[in-house]
Amino acid sequence: MLRRFLFANFKLVYKLSQWMRHRFTSAGLMIVLIIPVAGVFGFDTRATLSFQIFSITLVLLITSISLSLFFRGKFSIERRLPDFGTVGTPLYYSCTVKNKNKTPKRGLILIDDLNSPFPTINEFAKTQDPLDKKRNRIDRFIGYPRLVNTIQKCRGGSIAPVSIDYIAEKSNAEEHIELIPLRRGYLYFEKTRLGQVDPLGLFHAQKIINNKDKLLILPKLYKTPALNFKGKRTYQLGGVNNASSTGDSQEFMSLRDYRPGDPIRSIHWKSFAKTNHPVVKEYDDEFFVRYGLILDTYLDKKPEEIFENAVSIAASFMTAQKEQDALLDLMFIGNNTYRFTSGRGLGGNENILEVLSCIEPEYQSNILKMEIMLKEYIHECSGLICILLNLDDERKKLIETLSQFNIPIKILIITDAEGIILDDLPDSIEANIIHSDSLQEDIDRL
Template identity: 40%
Template sequence: MKLLYRLFCFSYGIQQWLVRRFTTGGLAMLVCLLAAAIIGLDTKQTMAYQVLAFLLAVLIIAIAFSFYFRFQFRATRTLPRFATVGVKLSYPLVITNKTKKIQAGLKFIEEIAHPKLSLGEFKQIVKSSTKKGRINSLTYIYIRCLKAIARQRKAEAKAIDLPILKPDSETKIRGEITPTHRGVVRLSRITILRPDPFNLFNAIKTISLPQSLLVLPQRYQLPRINLPGARMSQSGSVSLASSVGDSEEFVSLRDYRPGDPLRKIHWQSWAKTGKPVVKEEKSEYFVRHALVLDTFQSQSQSEILEEAISVAASFAWDLHTQESLLDLMFVGIESYCFTSGRGLGNSEQMLEILAGVTACQDKTFAYLTAGLIERISMLSGCICIFIDWDEERKKLVEYLQGFKIPLLLLLITKEEKQYNHLNVENLHILPLGKIQTALMNLI
């Protein structure tokens, strides 16, 4: 296994060097060079060796030309705080030509850092590649390893043509990367490429410029969903939130805090003391919904989990929470519950949290059920996003239905037909590849 792992690391390093150094035409020439070498082994039977000699001479000249690249530069980039999966990110970048010559025909590319694929991860890929009758080939394993590295990189960058760089001057351009996975993208270096006159081989100059940004989950468009539910009594800590709530019993007076509604101001006390005073009630009543995300699966990564997180992000972003509370609940290393709305948080913070969600592999679904039961007396409604369906999930739904809590149940699956027989009220199947269409059909 270690030998196979070292072989992968070596071949991956060679691939990255070839892609970085050779242009598309250069890679095509390498293929032609290899073909000519194979065909031209017998110089008595074919004249292909002459083609081989010509291509080899051109390639040597192109590589030699790269040694005369004396460019020096400085660069600064300005990144936003966030990006979104699948949405191309454009940002300002300034490149300073530190030489006394005009530089033309250059290209620039961002170098995205990523951890090296570990031996443990490689073993898991090899092990999973031999299950369920899959083709156990080196090509298949290599492709899966490349996908694992792409998940770690979380973004892709392509070479961009630079305008003419004047001597000792700054040039403003737009950098571009395309986020492919949620999480933190770490940009490590900026590389300037200069192809040779034959446009086969790139000379390169690189400077270190570490910087990072957070990639938020992909979001889907949602129809207008009005979740039913009556106002429920909330804890005293929530009463500090802004906006509208109903209270029943007067408790005391206190100084005004930013965000307190005007209707709670005690005008007589303000007139006496000369400073704003508000009434404090015993209980607060307003709408509160739970957004429950199912993260329980055996593998660390899956397309279904990523889609579930994207659907959760869509609801966290689009639901109107200014007049209500939204509790995001899921289980990772431990049970989590994050609240937004009414001044306690915002949708952007919810997306930041969802960007870091990981699969729960060492706990049972009961952990999520227990956390939800603790808050059930405060909930007006519940949105549950499932990645599987079994007896534990069914019991949770039946328990919530027993409390007559309005539910919106979403089940994400690869095979839609597998769950068509389920007779569960308000359960909607979201098949992979048709998530957007299924969401728009919720109304």
């Protein structure tokens, strides 16, 4: 009950603090803090002169806010974003501000806002903040610092205000803005605010311009080794054209007469028109190398950092694969079973990176679903990489099942703890531990 009461007031406190931070300058915030203090100590006008400070600061603040009401003007803003960004790597984009007024404008401040949804109480209860370990007990119990960090994570990026010294009348000013992505996925731009400090330097007058846009942020990428399994080429029904789609599409070989049972879509209609009897296209199937990359999404109670590291490693393998005679399948369990293919002229890396950028962890076990999916797929596979988030009994059973198939399998276990024992795993499985605090070093040893 107490937590619900506190959370109900968090939204009001947060919105008020954000409004004050956006509208008051540093000097203005100091005046806001002085007014109530001076008012309390100046209640007895005969015993102290604090009431004079209260009166002066209050008049200054009211005058400042009143002067800001005279900020008028017509502006338009055009934002030009890059195709994508990467977590933790600063990127720059440009905003063109057009002054549609007949007078020049000086001393403007450009503030680009990202959408910052306020979490529900259930979402807030599930969030994990690594910084909680460094906070005192009161902050951990109340939870407001964790709420602020949760909102910042939902926002997804940090954008510093940009000062515009001068824009001539009926002209444009192009400003370059730095954005630091804090998470992967889409960042949603909501609005742009143009501000101007009042003559007293206490309050920002602002004009809000709705300017919605979005930008894809990719997972952090690492340098990964080339996939070098000793697996053999496997038979692929339908050839490479059928590697990432369903149906009977195969590699074209020749034409032949129609036989009962041939699919109608295989009929070669031009030859049918010339010969006046049905002719069908004959196809040939292919053998080629096909690797599987399994991403474990069952996070359970592990820190979210482990899942983020697993996604980064999966994305790194998908982008590093350049062998032209091989396919690489990404597979994971979410709301459904997902499988995406890239390589050998199929392309698709952009779409796969978009999927990995937006993937979310699961908090209910899906290891059995993963085992069922792999049993259906593994006969097409020349080698398999499994990126696991833990090594519990369920996952050990999965590894034992995979070891029964005669293909090379490499297991990567992402962890932030020590003491994981690999001795009880099957000898045919190559298992590696990837520590969160030494990702690149551990990957280099693969």
